[in-house]
Amino acid sequence: MAHVTALPTQDRVRVLAADSTSMSTQLLVEALARDPQLHMIESPSNGPALLQLLKRDKPQVVVLSAKIGEGEAGGFELIREIRTQSPSTRVVILLDASERQTVVEAFRAGAHGVFCRTEPFRLLSKCIQCVHQGQVWASSSELRFVLEALSKPAFAGFQSNGGSLLSARETDVVRCVAEGMTNREIAQRLKLTEHTVKNYLFRIFDKLGVGSRVEVVLYALGNGVPRNGAASNGRKPVPTAAVQAKTPGPLAGTVRKTAT
Numbered sequence: 001m002a003h004v005t006a007l008p009t010q011d012r013v014r015v016l017a018a019d020s021t022s023m024s025t026q027l028l029v030e031a032l033a034r035d036p037q038l039h040m041i042e043s044p045s046n047g048p049a050l051l052q053l054l055k056r057d058k059p060q061v062v063v064l065s066a067k068i069g070e071g072e073a074g075g076f077e078l079i080r081e082i083r084t085q086s087p088s089t090r091v092v093i094l095l096d097a098s099e100r101q102t103v104v105e106a107f108r109a110g111a112h113g114v115f116c117r118t119e120p121f122r123l124l125s126k127c128i129q130c131v132h133q134g135q136v137w138a139s140s141s142e143l144r145f146v147l148e149a150l151s152k153p154a155f156a157g158f159q160s161n162g163g164s165l166l167s168a169r170e171t172d173v174v175r176c177v178a179e180g181m182t183n184r185e186i187a188q189r190l191k192l193t194e195h196t197v198k199n200y201l202f203r204i205f206d207k208l209g210v211g212s213r214v215e216v217v218l219y220a221l222g223n224g225v226p227r228n229g230a231a232s233n234g235r236k237p238v239p240t241a242a243v244q245a246k247t248p249g250p251l252a253g254t255v256r257k258t259a260t
Contacts (some may be wrong), residue, residue, distance in 0.1 A: 012039035016059035018050050019094070028063070034124040035072040047078045054086055061132050063115075063124075065094045066102060078124040090131045092124075100145045102157050103138070106216055107146055113137030136214065147180055147217060152182040165207055173200045174220055177213050 005093050012167045016036050019025040022045055030044040045068055054062070057214070061083055079091050090112040095102055098116040106114050113131045115124055116139075123210035127137045166174065167220070174188040183197045190197070205211060208219050 012037055013061060013128060014039050014041065014057065014059045015061045015063060015128055016043050016050070016053055016057065017063040018043040018065065020065040021045055024065075031121065032063075032125060032128075038125065038245055045121060046082065047074070050078065051081060051085060054082060054089065058086070059089060061090050061092060061128050063092045063094065063128065064095075066106065076105050079106070079111055080111040093128055093138065098142055099138065100148075103142045103145045104149045107138075114142055125191040132216065136218065143214075147178060168206065168256055169205055170200055170204050170207075173197065174216055176206060177201075178217050 009175075015032065017025060017032065017040060018026045018028050027043060028197050029040045032038055032039045041053060047063075047068065050062075050064075050068075053059075063077065064075055064082075068078055070076045075093060079093065082089055082091055091110065092113040093106045093109075093111045095106070095114055095116045095167055096116070098114070099221055103114055105107055113127055113136060115127050115137065122152055130137050173186060176189060181189070183201075185193045186192070186193045186197045199214070202217075204216060208216060210216055210219055
């Protein structure tokens, strides 16, 4: 067997992990610590203690059980707190089952990836690395849950300073994107040219501070894609994003920054 040398601490991804119990957290941390690219930080299984460690240790990724906190929505509320206190920290939420409601709620809360415990555990390290690199981790079926949740979206989140962030036509384009339509299909529905549709998409990317069609969908869902600084319009597009699909299917592969 080849010998793997652990990277220096400063070069490893700092990962804060918290499962639903202290014992399961310890087992989770010990298992992930076998990956030489990860620097693991063990957290107590409660929100206030985790938030204190978040402030002190500044992890790059948080791996969090959906069952932490009070009530069924405890883990999702904690994600929102993490995103508020440390916008640059990316969150992976652990789910016992890949159910439509929990997957959609996880992304609504601000998760960058969902990892179901029925998946092979060895994929969790890959999930963490992908999320750290700016990707969104979800299976093809999980992404479909998100898209289906947006098939008739209200888009109440497209507001800024009391006014509409997107024009009515731009919102129409986002609705079409959420339905999985191609530029040609969008053009046919809205009676536009494909070139005009591309222009709309680039303006939408710029206004929302995102870099791909999938990020537009997640933003509309309420994910609030993180911004890296400010551009001339107050937003800066995030780095080229990719969605890592864990299973083959129509959504498998990566979605690059493009309006096509």
